[in-house]
Amino acid sequence: MPPCGDVLRASAAEFPDAVREGLLRELGQRGLAAVQLDEPLSNDRFTTLGSLLGIASPETDPAVLPYVERGVILNLVAEHGRTEDVSLQPFATNPLTLHSEGSGRRAEEQPRYIVLMCRDPGDEGTAAQTVLVPMAAVAEGLSPDALATLEQTRYRRSPDGPWIARRVDGRWVFSFRDFLSQPLEWTHAGHAPSADAINGALRDLLASMYAPGAAIRVHWTRGKLVIIDNTFFFHGRTAGRSAGSSRRRHLQRLRILAGPSA
Structure with missing residues (x-):
């Protein structure tokens, strides 16, 4: 890194x-x-x-x-x-x-x-080292369909929380945590795609977060x-x-x- x-x-x-x-x-x-x-x-x-x-x-x-x-x-x-x-x-x-x-x-x-x-x-x-991953690089690794899905998906237990992906000053900002083996319960607004499509967008997000070469130490x-x-x-x-x-x-x-x- x-x-x-x-x-x-x-x-x-x-x-x-x-x-x-x-x-x-x-x-x-x-x-x-x-x-x-x-x-x-x-x-x-x-x-x-x-x-x-x-x-x-x-x-x-x-x-x-x-x-x-x-x-x-x-x-x-x-x-x-x-x-x-x-x-x-x-x-x-x-x-x-x-x-x-x-x-x-x-x-x-x-x-x-x-x-x-x-x-x-x-x-x-x-000793442990801090790792940073630019959100811009994560967004670049996602398809337009995945980003559009994440723009209307949030944590189910945070009804007032932001969408997982949102635009701020023309750039993509994410509110998201990798929960490892803990289940992530989500809710989707509007005409929802299939649950498989939403879960797929979340998997794509995780894959882009951990993509080789993106991290800064x-x-x-x-x-x-x-x-x-x-x-x-x-x-x-x-x-x-x-x-x-x-x-x-x-x-x-x-x-x-x-x-x-x-």
Whole structure:
């Protein structure tokens, strides 16, 4: 997988003022910005960055509260081995399937940006790595019929949620998660094609998400900060090795509900 591209450089003491213009330009053009800092930001500066981008979403899930600081900073620390407990998987060595953040929520309640900052990358060669897949590449891999079907299909349990595929500012945006072996219950609007056709469009979507050559990797180093536009990229995580290694991977995350122009 190719790396995530150009990386801005700045000192933590000068961030974000020193690279603000470049940061916002990269986000607007690519939906992705990466900054290598000389050291991780303090919690104060990290939340200040969040306020530059929009409104930080509170972390309210009881399962993750032990890992939350300031109400909005989630500490993603790999302190568990592989687990079937979904609530613990962000803090384990499991891979995380490709998804858009908050895919079942109403469009306006989904995070616009995911901000990740590395405090410790973990042991070289054994720690999990973040994977990004451009939604534009996924859309290019789908037929017009599949896209038209997904434009009228949503999660059944999210009646106010967006369609799985929608057009935003002339580009395709997806609200979708790979649920692996869990069933995906859907509903379709209008004159529905056959269930086989809808299931086929969903299979095509998954195949395009995991198509060879589409993924971009984030190679974490201490102090690296990456901002992902949730309407430009799916994201996921590779598997890590044993949580008993000498260094635990530790990222911090902010979820930003609205962009600067919202």
